[in-house]
Amino acid sequence: MPEIAETALPGVGVRHEFVTADGDRVAVLTHRSGRRELAIYDHDDPDACTAVLHLGTEDAHALVELLGGSHLSEAVVAVQQRIEGLSIEWVTVPKQSRFVGSTIADGAFRTRTGASIVAVIRGSTTVPAPGADYRFDAGDVAVAVGTPDGLSQLRALLSR
Amino acid sequence: MTFLAAAGGDHAATVFIEIGAVAVALAILARLAGRLGITTIPFYLLAGLAIGKGGLAPLDVSADFISLVAEIGVLLLLLTLGLEYSADELRKGLRAGFVPGAADAALNFTPGFIAGLILGWHITAAVLLGGVCWVTSSGIVAKVLADLGRLANRETPAVLNLLVIEDLAMAVFLPVAAALVTGRDLAATIGTVAIAVVAVLTILVAAVGLGAKLSTWLTHGSDEALLLAVFGLTLLVGGLAQKLHVSAAIGAFLVGLALSGPAQARAGALIGPMRDLFAAVFFLFFSFQIRPHDLINALAPALVLAVVAGAGKLITGWVAAKHAGIGTAGRWRAGTALIARGEFSIVIASLGAGLHDGPHLGALAAAFVLVTAIAGPLAARMAGRARPRADLPSGTGSS
Numbered sequence: 001m002p003e004i005a006e007t008a009l010p011g012v013g014v015r016h017e018f019v020t021a022d023g024d025r026v027a028v029l030t031h032r033s034g035r036r037e038l039a040i041y042d043h044d045d046p047d048a049c050t051a052v053l054h055l056g057t058e059d060a061h062a063l064v065e066l067l068g069g070s071h072l073s074e075a076v077v078a079v080q081q082r083i084e085g086l087s088i089e090w091v092t093v094p095k096q097s098r099f100v101g102s103t104i105a106d107g108a109f110r111t112r113t114g115a116s117i118v119a120v121i122r123g124s125t126t127v128p129a130p131g132a133d134y135r136f137d138a139g140d141v142a143v144a145v146g147t148p149d150g151l152s153q154l155r156a157l158l159s160r
Numbered sequence: 161m162t163f164l165a166a167a168g169g170d171h172a173a174t175v176f177i178e179i180g181a182v183a184v185a186l187a188i189l190a191r192l193a194g195r196l197g198i199t200t201i202p203f204y205l206l207a208g209l210a211i212g213k214g215g216l217a218p219l220d221v222s223a224d225f226i227s228l229v230a231e232i233g234v235l236l237l238l239l240t241l242g243l244e245y246s247a248d249e250l251r252k253g254l255r256a257g258f259v260p261g262a263a264d265a266a267l268n269f270t271p272g273f274i275a276g277l278i279l280g281w282h283i284t285a286a287v288l289l290g291g292v293c294w295v296t297s298s299g300i301v302a303k304v305l306a307d308l309g310r311l312a313n314r315e316t317p318a319v320l321n322l323l324v325i326e327d328l329a330m331a332v333f334l335p336v337a338a339a340l341v342t343g344r345d346l347a348a349t350i351g352t353v354a355i356a357v358v359a360v361l362t363i364l365v366a367a368v369g370l371g372a373k374l375s376t377w378l379t380h381g382s383d384e385a386l387l388l389a390v391f392g393l394t395l396l397v398g399g400l401a402q403k404l405h406v407s408a409a410i411g412a413f414l415v416g417l418a419l420s421g422p423a424q425a426r427a428g429a430l431i432g433p434m435r436d437l438f439a440a441v442f443f444l445f446f447s448f449q450i451r452p453h454d455l456i457n458a459l460a461p462a463l464v465l466a467v468v469a470g471a472g473k474l475i476t477g478w479v480a481a482k483h484a485g486i487g488t489a490g491r492w493r494a495g496t497a498l499i500a501r502g503e504f505s506i507v508i509a510s511l512g513a514g515l516h517d518g519p520h521l522g523a524l525a526a527a528f529v530l531v532t533a534i535a536g537p538l539a540a541r542m543a544g545r546a547r548p549r550a551d552l553p554s555g556t557g558s559s
Binding site for chain 1: 244245249252253298302309310311312313314315316317320321323324425486487489490493544
């Protein structure tokens with residue numbers, strides 16, 4: 001993986017850039033609003049951009065999808081493969097679940113199933129390491145780590 | 161209810177009609193500015209001239225109301241300037257941009273100050289003119305860089321860091337200038353300057369610790385509550401600063417600096433539209449007070465000053481970009497991007513409105529801002545085009 005350089009842009013956001021194997025310089029400028037700009041630099045004047053692509057949050061997601069997923073999910077797969085017996089599962093909290101509106105602590109999921117909820121995906125946002133006071137909404141996706149047995153117990157618990 | 165009854169009178173009707181007509185005119189000008197790809201400030205200044213004494217359509221009834229709104233406009237301008245950067249960015253900017261920042265002050269404050277002395281003004285007015293020349297308009301720079309697609313360019317951090325330094329410099333310059341204006345004798349002046357500097361330093365230091373607590377407290381709660389809290393704090397701190405003979409503007413600036421994190425981002429988004437509204441009135445009111453005759457007299461010195469101070473910014477940008485290891489073309493782009501002066505030059509000039517040379521200072525500042533705010537973005541555009549390789553036949557770039 002090429003080395004990524006980070007530059008702060010006061011008042012605007014942050015810029016990450018790297019040089020591709022072919023020697024092209026590419027940067028992603030992340031505005032504070034979450035808007036992105038994908039910039040490709042000029043060969044003759046390496047300080048200037050030849051092309052700038054403006055991407056909304058949704059556009060950025062679409063581009064990431066096309067380019068083959070994020071490193072995060074790859075890393076998760078790697079962890080899963082490395083530790084024998086440990087699985088990771090995405091469990092949706094359905095509308096009829098009795099845990100809609102209650103907190104992770106209320107459910108006492110780890111005590112009951114041995115599986116830990118390590119993240120919750122709500123719509124397009126992800127809450128990593130949610131606290132015990134995190135409250136579930138219908139449609140939330142809980143990312144849980146545990147034994148395959150524990151995970152199926154968790155899935156059964158959350159769906160009721 | 162008595163207030164409502166009073167507001168329903170004939171006087172109120174005239175005020176509404178006048179202000180409504182002016183706002184609609186400003187809206188048309190703002191669209192025109194957007195179409196032409198330049199900032200609105202020069203247009204607002206020209207509109208102010210048109211409705212002022214001796215202008216095309218002089219207003220008289222609403223002057224009191226407009227002046228109060230204009231004062232709030234200054235506070236909100238300074239608040240959003242403070243909100244623009246986090247304490248961390250200020251600290252890093254200071255470290256990265258000290259040398260270019262010093263060059264910026266020397267090359268751009270000096271011509272204005274000397275011009276004031278040559279014109280035979282009192283030294284206070286000359287200091288203010290120095291300030292008018294010094295500060296680049298961060299609003300115009302941000303717009304120009306975004307419009308020209310240069311935010312990702314590698315010279316851009318150098319430009320932005322310079323703006324951060326100017327911001328910090330203004331945190332010291334504004335209260336000192338305000339103290340110079342109000343101080344009657346030397347002892348009083350030194351006293352007010354000392355209070356101002358101590359207040360600014362205290363808040364800058366407190367902004368890191370106390371500001372974080374305040375910001376956390378403000379983050380919880382609705383947008384409505386946050387908007388009211390930030391607006392209220394701004395007026396409150398501004399008013400207290402004014403009572404201490406430090407300018408109210410600097411109080412507002414410090415409130416902006418003290419906010420951080422999510423509260424900062426949300427407050428920025430909430431205050432933005434309000435700032436646009438009030439600041440438009442401020443620019444309008446500023447040139448409203450200028451006699452067209454004074455402005456015409458100020459055009460020649462303003463042009464000379466624009467050339468000298470434009471060259472000053474060109475060199476500043478060149479130095480800053482070179483400092484950051486940028487090539488020749490990038491140095492030109494950085495230099496030209498910095499030429500435009502705008503909102504803060506007008507704020508500084510407005511501090512001197514009560515001085516003996518105030519009317520002349522105001523007219524010269526307005527003319528100077530008109531020239532640089534139009535010429536600066538044009539120069540920045542040209543600096544991007546004037547690349548030697550543009551002459552070569554197409555297709556050579558991708559080989």
